[in-house]
Amino acid sequence: MAKAKVTFSDVNVTVNVPVGTRIIELSEAVGSYIAYNCREGDCGVCLFEVIKGQENLSELSKEEKAVLLARFHEIMEGWRATNNLEALQAKMQRENFIGKHCRLACQTQVFGDVIVAPI
Numbered sequence: 001m002a003k004a005k006v007t008f009s010d011v012n013v014t015v016n017v018p019v020g021t022r023i024i025e026l027s028e029a030v031g032s033y034i035a036y037n038c039r040e041g042d043c044g045v046c047l048f049e050v051i052k053g054q055e056n057l058s059e060l061s062k063e064e065k066a067v068l069l070a071r072f073h074e075i076m077e078g079w080r081a082t083n084n085l086e087a088l089q090a091k092m093q094r095e096n097f098i099g100k101h102c103r104l105a106c107q108t109q110v111f112g113d114v115i116v117a118p119i
């Protein structure tokens, strides 16, 4: 069976897994800080950043795209309500990458080598 190498940069762990494995199946096992909730592609909590190897992941489905859009809108709404300057600055720093290379861990399968991180 073909294998893929997945590196979780936050915990500096690399695992070799069968192609087709979902990121969420691995992140919990290696202790990565990629959060999750529903595990079914509904909540959008399991956002993660693809640092390298985006081309080695399953294609973004219409359903995943819709959940990502909803989650980004939710994040942006939260920013408007923030009155804490430090919290807002921290969130603005993250804005630089949110949305550019984000996927949902419970929906994304690996088909080749990738490097990922929590958002």
Ligand code: FES
Pocket (backbone or CB within 6 Å): 035, 036, 037, 038, 039, 040, 041, 042, 043, 044, 045, 046, 067, 104, 105, 106, 107
């Ligand atoms: S855990 Fe809910 S969308 Fe992935």
